[in-house]
Amino acid sequence: PHTAAQLPNSSSSYLGMLGGGQLGRMFVHEAQALGYKVLVLEPEADCPAGQAADQHIQAAYDDPAALAKMATLCASITTEFENVPASSLAWLAQTRFVAPSAACVSIAQNRVEEKRFFSRCAAETGIFPAPHAVIASVADLDAIGEDLFPGILKTARMGYDGKGQVRVKTLDELHEAYANMDGVLCVLEKMLPLAYEISVLVARGADGEAVVYPIAENVHREGVLFTTTVPSPHVSPEAASQAQQAALKLIADIDYVGVLCIEFFVLQDGTLTVNEMAPRPHNSGHYTMDACMSSQFAQQVRAMTGLPLGDVRQHSPCVMLNILGDVWFDGETLRSPAWDQVLALPSAHLHLYGKAEPRPGRKMGHITFVASSMEQAQADLRSACQLLG
Numbered sequence: 379p380h381t382a383a384q385l386p387n388s389s390s391s392y393l394g395m396l397g398g399g400q401l402g403r404m405f406v407h408e409a410q411a412l413g414y415k416v417l418v419l420e421p422e423a424d425c426p427a428g429q430a431a432d433q434h435i436q437a438a439y440d441d442p443a444a445l446a447k448m449a450t451l452c453a454s455i456t457t458e459f460e461n462v463p464a465s466s467l468a469w470l471a472q473t474r475f476v477a478p479s480a481a482c483v484s485i486a487q488n489r490v491e492e493k494r495f496f497s498r499c500a501a502e503t504g505i506f507p508a509p510h511a512v513i514a515s516v517a518d519l520d521a522i523g524e525d526l527f528p529g530i531l532k533t534a535r536m537g538y539d540g541k542g543q544v545r546v547k548t549l550d551e552l553h554e555a556y557a558n559m560d561g562v563l564c565v566l567e568k569m570l571p572l573a574y575e576i577s578v579l580v581a582r583g584a585d586g587e588a589v590v591y592p593i594a595e596n597v598h599r600e601g602v603l604f605t606t607t608v609p610s611p612h613v614s615p616e617a618a619s620q621a622q623q624a625a626l627k628l629i630a631d632i633d634y635v636g637v638l639c640i641e642f643f644v645l646q647d648g649t650l651t652v653n654e655m656a657p658r659p660h661n662s663g664h665y666t667m668d669a670c671m672s673s674q675f676a677q678q679v680r681a682m683t684g685l686p687l688g689d690v691r692q693h694s695p696c697v698m699l700n701i702l703g704d705v706w707f708d709g710e711t712l713r714s715p716a717w718d719q720v721l722a723l724p725s726a727h728l729h730l731y732g733k734a735e736p737r738p739g740r741k742m743g744h745i746t747f748v749a750s751s752m753e754q755a756q757a758d759l760r761s762a763c764q765l766l767g
């Protein structure tokens with residue numbers, strides 16, 4: 379069932395998408411542009427991807443009838459959400475092409491597995507995860523050495539945008555923080571002296587061909603991605619190449635098919651550390667829609683249908699700015715004078731996700747500033763930030 383020969387490379391076939399968020403929505407748009415229809419499975423009504431999809435099944439990700447319908451209709455299936463049950467992907471893969479595989483998604487769903495994978499490959503990539511300890515029960519706390527403090531306690535599963543994380547300075551603070559974790563599997567990670575953060579987007583087809591995008595430099599605010607700048611203003615050519623080569627080795631090692639994003643820390647001494655990976659297109663790759671020959675979402679469609687992978691070259695310098703619910707102007711977003719001025723910037727490319735209700739921290743859309751020089755893109759970003767307050 380999962381050979382490249384059976385991939386749906388005729389248009390008008392249905393592709394399946396588990397998850398209904400903005401990543402799914404942008405995937406739907408690219409899939410439709412390439413001639414496919416998309417079936418979205420998502421429990422929430424009126425979701426960003428469901429609005430754009432040819433069909434939306436509103437059901438749980440593990441609903442047997444919904445999965446059966448998806449398998450009947452869709453020749454190839456993917457996900458936009460790393461926390462879909464891996465068992466659903468495994469079930470679908472009995473009869474359909476599923477990319478990325480349940481095994482790959484399982485690794486990315488669990489920080490313990492993810493770090494084990496990165497550590498196993500470190501001999502080849504030369505890049506290690508942060509020093510860490512696995513905490514499965516209170517008893518594990520006593521074995522933790524002083525060298526991991528100050529540290530960050532992270533839940534092994536379900537963490538995102540800085541959620542499920544507590545910074546701890548001492549063993550006492552760790553005990554207290556762990557007591558609030560409801561006994562779930564955790565990792566304690568040493569706090570590293572970061573200089574800046576980068577991510578590497580890679581895509582791989584079922585035939586093993588892989589491509590890697592330029593290094594993206596990411597700034598977070600309160601745990602949420604704030605801006606992505608490409609080319610990275612800080613990364614050295616040596617570090618860039620090391621991170622890209624590592625990403626290509628990692629994606630091949632687990633025979634991953636589709637788009638994968640790997641986050642790295644660059645430490646103050648210039649050393650690279652590998653942080654985590656997302657088994658899907660990523661927020662830090664949204665810039666590819668406006669600044670690269672082929673977007674990360676088009677790449678996902680190509681990888682899962684056996685089309686040749688797209689051209690990853692960037693044609694213009696850019697900065698991407700996330701638009702969170704915090705700056706939403708009481709439903710008048712697009713007609714306020716400030717927004718009109720932002721949209722009047724010639725470099726500004728706006729993408730809204732169709733979410734009705736703005737909430738603080740909620741990702742409502744993004745703007746990519748694409749210009750002929752990085753100076754211009756950054757100047758327009760600064761203007762927009764001032765206008766949006």
Ligand code: ADP
Nearest residue numbers: 508530537538539540541567568569570598654
């Ligand atoms: P999430 O799943 O929320 O993205 P991350 O592991 O990427 O979780 O952590 C979120 C942010 O916290 C990172 O982007 C980085 O800024 C900071 N961070 C995480 N781990 C460390 C660490 N070991 N040392 C220093 N900063 C860290």
Ligand code: MG
Nearest residue numbers: 539641653654
């Ligand atoms: Mg992260």
